[in-house]
Amino acid sequence: MRFGSLYSYWGTEWKCDYLKTLKKMKEAGCDVLEMGAGHVLEMELGELEAIRAAAKEYDMELTLNIGPPKDKDIASRVPEIRRAGIDYLCNIIHRMKYLDAKTFIGAMYSYWPCDFTDTDKPGNWGRSVESMKEIAKVAEDEGVTLCMEILNRFESYLINDCTEGLQYLEDVGSDSVKLLIDTFHANIEEDDIVASFYQAGDKLGHVHVGEANRKLPGMGRDIPWDRIGQALKDIHYDGAVVMEPFLLTGGSVGADVKVWRDLSNGADEKQMDLYLKDAVQFLRKKFL
Numbered sequence: 001m002r003f004g005s006l007y008s009y010w011g012t013e014w015k016c017d018y019l020k021t022l023k024k025m026k027e028a029g030c031d032v033l034e035m036g037a038g039h040v041l042e043m044e045l046g047e048l049e050a051i052r053a054a055a056k057e058y059d060m061e062l063t064l065n066i067g068p069p070k071d072k073d074i075a076s077r078v079p080e081i082r083r084a085g086i087d088y089l090c091n092i093i094h095r096m097k098y099l100d101a102k103t104f105i106g107a108m109y110s111y112w113p114c115d116f117t118d119t120d121k122p123g124n125w126g127r128s129v130e131s132m133k134e135i136a137k138v139a140e141d142e143g144v145t146l147c148m149e150i151l152n153r154f155e156s157y158l159i160n161d162c163t164e165g166l167q168y169l170e171d172v173g174s175d176s177v178k179l180l181i182d183t184f185h186a187n188i189e190e191d192d193i194v195a196s197f198y199q200a201g202d203k204l205g206h207v208h209v210g211e212a213n214r215k216l217p218g219m220g221r222d223i224p225w226d227r228i229g230q231a232l233k234d235i236h237y238d239g240a241v242v243m244e245p246f247l248l249t250g251g252s253v254g255a256d257v258k259v260w261r262d263l264s265n266g267a268d269e270k271q272m273d274l275y276l277k278d279a280v281q282f283l284r285k286k287f288l
């Protein structure tokens, strides 16, 4: 297992100086940096190659995280929007080779943040599955694994628990499509967070970790870290374990993730660095 964090940890906007962030994550003890997948389409190939070179120098893995915009929803009942979504995701997949990235994760079966204006679950599910079949073929060709993130009911209506996630995988029917369990979402939706890891088994392709309030692992008391670590060992999980800490209020991140108070205890950048370092050590101790 390799450990890391989402790029947005220090900021409140969905943007990033990736070279600087790679260095800071390495210094904190991370071996994975999760990037914003949309950024990959906005950067020149030279920029992508510079990030790949820096990651290689630091011996770090890059993973990509997406919450597609509503006008690129592959489940939409509007054919043009579905097509735009399929093309958008496939373009990202084609660019991943410039980063040596193999794992693409998120709510790519729908869009995020969801506004719940169209919750025709059977209809949108079927359209999403048909679109994903096409995207999965491209992922297979490029050697990329797509991990469907199971989201809680306040953020999506399509895949809310592991049972639904497994059904979606079965309907798509591609080995390149797997699941992502996030402890924050699972804590809201599952009867038993630990059991959901066993249920996913070899279909688990990525893990997000955070406390029930999205603080860094180790800052809270309710997530059963020891038993999650044992479950990951028992199912022979050897992928990335990525933190998605959201401690800071303000900006687009605060608004999208709904952080309406400071959860950092007034931390400055140096203190934020220390929190991250402690959390990586905590995860290694619990999971390895």
Ligand SMILES: [Mn+2]
Binding pocket: 149, 182, 208, 244
């Ligand atoms: Mn997540």
